[in-house]
Amino acid sequence: MIGSFYALRHNGKRRSEAQKYLDQAVPLYDRYIALREAIKTHKTDLTRLQKEKYALPVVSIRKRRDLTSKIEETEAEIAKLQKRKKAVMQKCGKTDHAGMQEIQKQIAMVKAAIQHVDDRQAVIHKVIAKGKRSFLDLLKHPEGYDLGILEQKRLTIRPDAEAAMRSGIKEQTGAPIQEKVYVDSLKEAENSLTIHESQLSNEQEGRKKNGQKER
Numbered sequence: 001m002i003g004s005f006y007a008l009r010h011n012g013k014r015r016s017e018a019q020k021y022l023d024q025a026v027p028l029y030d031r032y033i034a035l036r037e038a039i040k041t042h043k044t045d046l047t048r049l050q051k052e053k054y055a056l057p058v059v060s061i062r063k064r065r066d067l068t069s070k071i072e073e074t075e076a077e078i079a080k081l082q083k084r085k086k087a088v089m090q091k092c093g094k095t096d097h098a099g100m101q102e103i104q105k106q107i108a109m110v111k112a113a114i115q116h117v118d119d120r121q122a123v124i125h126k127v128i129a130k131g132k133r134s135f136l137d138l139l140k141h142p143e144g145y146d147l148g149i150l151e152q153k154r155l156t157i158r159p160d161a162e163a164a165m166r167s168g169i170k171e172q173t174g175a176p177i178q179e180k181v182y183v184d185s186l187k188e189a190e191n192s193l194t195i196h197e198s199q200l201s202n203e204q205e206g207r208k209k210n211g212q213k214e215r
Contacts, residue, residue, distance in 0.1 A: 011120055011121055011124070014113075014117060015117045015121075018110050022107065022111065025107055028092055029092070029103050029104060031088050032085060039078055039081045046078065049070050053068065
């Protein structure tokens with residue numbers, strides 16, 4: 001059960017780091033795509049205006065002047081958008097569209113990883129819930145068990161058991177043991193079981209008092 005608490009904390013930390021990346025990368029990539037589309041639209045408009053201008057007769061001076069002004073405005077807007085797009089790419093550490101496509105792939109990979117972690121967390125929560133139920137059932141039905149020995153085993157992890165647990169955690173998470181997370185997980189598991197034990201004790205005391213009142 002302690003291994004499950006460790007995995008829960010470990011995966012939670014991984015998810016938090018992945019989410020931080022998405023919080024930074026997704027807005028930048030979305031901004032890049034928006035700027036890229038805006039540039040395409042303005043270039044289409046520029047081509048249309050240029051064609052209109054070239055199609056006009058030489059004597060249409062006023063019309064040609066208006067179109068020239070619109071062309072210059074569109075070119076200026078395109079230059080401004082390209083400058084903004086370049087700034088976004090620099091923030092992403094990229095210099096071209098191929099580089100930004102790598103960002104897109106990375107975002108997709110991180111989202112998939114987060115979904116995998118969420119699925120794994122749901123499984124671990126079920127394991128922890130099952131462990132708590134088993135612990136409570138043991139307290140309710142202690143027949144055939146020495147509760148003093150069981151309590152000692154719960155509060156004290158022997159070296160061989162701890163080594164096996166650490167090995168299992170490493171296999172489960174695929175990463176080295178983080179001591180602080182491990183110690184915090186021990187405390188969390190202990191506190192969780194203590195709370196459940198206290199709740200059960202209070203329920204038993206309540207039933208005893210109610211029985212005495214009825215008598």
